[in-house]
Each structure stands twice: as C-alpha cells, then as structure tokens.
Amino acid sequence: MEWEPVIGLEIHAQLATSSKIFSGASTAFGAQPNTQACAVDLGLPGVLPVLNREVIRMAASFGLATGSTVSKRSVFARKNYFYPDLPKGYQISQYELPVVQDGELTIELEDGTSKRIGITRAHLEEDAGKSLHEDFHGMTGIDLNRAGTPLLEIVSEPDMRSAKEAVAYMKMIHSLVRYLEISDGNMQEGSFRCDANVSVRPVGRESFGTRAEIKNINSFRFVEQAINYEIERQILLLESGGAVIQETRLFDPDxxxxxxxxxxxxxxxxxxxxxxxxxxxxxxxxxxxxxxAALPELPAARRQRFVDQYGLSDYDAGVLTASREFAEFFEATAREAGGNGKLAANWVMGEFTAALNKGGIDIADSPVSSGDLGRMLLRIDDGTISGKIAKQVFEAMWNGEGDADRIIEEKGLKQITDPAAIEAVIREVLENSPKQLEQYRGGQEKVFGYFVGQVMKATKGKANPGEVNALLKKMLGS
Amino acid sequence: MELDDAEVKKIAHLARLGIDPADIPEYVRNLTDILSFVEQLNKVDTAGVPPLAHPLDASQRLRADVVTETDQRAEFQSGAPLVEDGLYLVPKVIE
Incomplete structure (x- = not known):
C-alpha cells in the first residue's frame, strides 16, 4: 500500500527580551544557577506576574509577518502539571484566546516548487527551569534561571507531507524570527526547538491516522531524521497489522x-x-x-529586490536571503564593491562561504569584513588583479595579513596588462618550447593551451588572461 | 453530577494529594455536594454571553522590558531543604 505522511510542527522560539515574561529577572544565558530566578519565577507566595510589553510587541510582529490575525484581546491561562522545574505547579500559557491566530507561510522546496503552510496559532508562555539528572547523590538538581523566560509557541496546520517539507518550514520560521529580531534562534542553547506531530494514512484517504508526538527536537538534521524514522516505524507497524497509539515519543540522536x-x-x-x-x-x-510600520524588510520581499536591483538569479537571491546576517553581509559587500551585486554574490556564496564552512565559524566572527571583501572586489573590477589572483588575496586577508591593497602591493600581485611586457614573456616561452611550437604549426591546436599555461606560470598568474590570449593568437598567427 | 471513587482518586492524584482510602466516601459526598451546588448555574441561559476571562472589567497593565531584579539566591536558598552548587535538590524524577 502507498502511504502518505501527515506532519504538523509546534515550534518554541525563545523571545529575545532582556527580562522575563512576568518578572524583572534577567534572561541572559549562561549565568550561575538560580542567580536569575527571582521571587516571581520561584512562585513564592504573594507574588504577582506583570506582563512584559516587549513580549506582546514581538508576538504581534510575528503575527503581522505571517499574515495572521493579531488578537485585540487575548487571555493567559494556567496549564497545570507537577514537575520539579515548574515551581508554581502550573505554567502560564495561552489557551482559548492566543495572541496570534490563523496565518500562513510559503515554503520553497528543493525541486523549485513552493507550498503554503497554514499557521493555526502562536501563543505566549513562560519556559520552565532545567532539571539536571547528573550525579547529585541520586537526587535531581534544579536550576530555575530559565523559568519565566518568554516563549512564542508557533503551531502549524498538519499541512506537511514529508520530512523535507517540515525542515523547509522550520528553516523558514527560523529565518523569519531572526529577521524580525524577536529570537536569536540559537538551537544549541535551546532558544529554538520543536515538537513534531506525525501520522500516516493510505494515499487518497481523507481522514488522518493516529498521530505520535515527537518532543523537543533541537536541530534541523534531527527533525528530518526523527520524522523519517517515525514515518518508517508507523508504516511497518500498520503493514504488519498493528495500530499506532497516540503517545509522546523522544528522539534519540545517537x-x-x-x-x-x-x-x-x-x-x-x-x-x-x-x-x-x-x-x-x-x-x-x-x-x-x-x-x-516598524516591520523590517521580510525575506520574500528582500529576495525579490535582490533579483530586481542586482540582477541576481532567483536561486542566488534565495540563498543570500536565507538568513538576515548573510543578506546584510552580501549587501554591505556589494555596496563597498561599487554596487557590483553579481560579483559580490559570487564571492559571498563562493570563497567566503567555503572559508566559513571550512573554519566552522559564524558570519559574525568572520576575519574578513564585508568592507574588506568589497574593497578587494573593486580591485577585480578595475583590473588591478584577476579573479584567480583574488583567491590568493582573499586567503591572505582571511589569515589576517592586512587589507587587499596592502596584500596586492606587498606580494606584488598586480595584474600585468602592459602588452609589451606580456609579449616579451610570450616570446621567451615560444623560444623555449620548439617542440610544442612545431606541433602547433603541424595543426595540433590543443597546444595553444600549453602556451597560455606557460605564460601564466612565468608571470606567476599575474598576466591578464584576455590579453595573453589575444597576443598569443596574434604572435602564433604571424 | 455524581462523582465516584475512581474520579476522586484521579483528582487527588492530579493535585498530588495523598488521601486515606477510608476518607474517600466522605470526599465523594462533599465534592458531589459542591458540584451540585455550582451546577445550578447550568440553568441560566448563556447563549450570546461571551465567556468571562476575569471578573474585573479591566485590562492587563504592561511593564517595560527592563531587568529590575538582583541576585538573591543566598536568601532564597536559605529556606530550601537541600541545596548544592547553587542548585535546589529534589528527589530524582525522570519520566
């Protein structure tokens, strides 16, 4: 039988406020345990929560960016359960009247198609503390610094039909909250995590199968793996005559x-x-x-503008706008490079991204700034260096050897464009290669490439390639 | 609404209350009485009446996003039964 997976995601984005949702305690990550847990966060008797205005603004901006309805009236509710990292015995959340309802997002898939994913709702709630089950003489240690940190829980419609679609949607939300600057989206620190509801049904059937909920997945890779595993598990179970039970499951990445x-x-x-x-x-x-009015330019609009303004392909514009930092780095580079967006796009997506990946570092920690890169591109643009030599310059900049102009000067990398100088080199190459010259004259035109290579070698790659080709042709023809 | 023993046990469990099995019949009786009393409200026609979220006719005041709290861990933890490395210690709970 052919099966169709049905997937919905609940994404928790920690909101990037300075203080907690209901108290004036700090939300900074990494503080000593319980030094940022005040009387309200601890749920001590007699305290009252007071709502943080910024949290409402952030939720509203998410709502507006996803075409949702921002509720003019919303209500906080108590969700009651007992767990040691939840001191009050309830979590303050929203239930019947959430602040954001009924929006949508369009995801782009690998095959170039796009798909609309409905957003059922987004509600505000407080996070719980952390339980540390490591060695405390058989006891559990509780750190309540995270208790009361604001979360926006974004609930999708069950609109996704594959793990890939789910990952595309999660990436889109991740990019969006960072564009809006309402969450740092840091998955290692748990600022962005998701629960996946997964079920399968025979293709063509309208009603949904029984779903399982996979809790607390904190990376895009794990979301894909967990969902694919779960789809497999459910299909095997159903095909062997079993039934899926509604339950909560945990993903084990190991x-x-x-x-x-x-x-x-x-x-x-x-x-x-x-x-x-x-x-x-x-x-x-x-x-x-x-x-x-205060919403920034959103990813889809920026992508279109990159196509219009810089003449980039839609694909390239999509890559460059995938994250706000990346888009801004590109634009700053292009600006510095005199508006040459195509050249800037090639370098930002090519050498620059490769260097980041190789070093495993974030764009914010790049040793080469957008200004550095842009000024180097100016030197390609004005013919001072060739694109090939620029790779050397870039590498030197990456290794902290100074700015492009200094490196070009110190290493003597300036392109040779003077025809007389190039002619002299060509003459020397031809004189030293009688055998190849004979082959060429005998009709083996492939040898032309050999001569070009020798000239470039003799000039350490600095000869202007166009000039070399033209002169070589002329001199061999005579 | 008539409660039974199982429901009383479930409510006690949800509230993490330990109750003496001998007291269950009395809880059943008392809670059923309370529910019956409140149940009179069901006779009121509430069609067209929006659900009440709060008895006060006012809206939530908001505070500025400013850190106003200082670290008072030592004071808070002085009242805790067990503390180590700045953590509150509780009996082990893993689901």
Missing part, C-alpha cells in the same frame, strides 16, 4: 530512533483555566499599526 515516553492513558490532564492573576491583554489598532 541511535537515530524515537522511543515511547508516555502514552495518552497516562498523559497529563492539564485543566487549563484563565489565570486570575492576569487580566485580559487588550491591544488597540494604533499599537498594531505601530508594530506593522
């Missing part, structure tokens, strides 16, 4: 498999109810209009 965490029977009964400590959040049109 074993590349998911395993059962808890089944629906034992699942928590969260008993949501409106939090009496918090009043409904009311937003007026003026506030929403203000957020809309």
């Amino acid at each position: 074993r590349h498999e998911t395993r059962s965490m808890r089944s629906k029977e034992e699942a928590n009964d969260y008993r949501y109810f409106p939090d009496p400590d918090l009043l409904p959040v009311v937003l007026d049109q003026e506030f929403i209009d203000g957020v809309a």
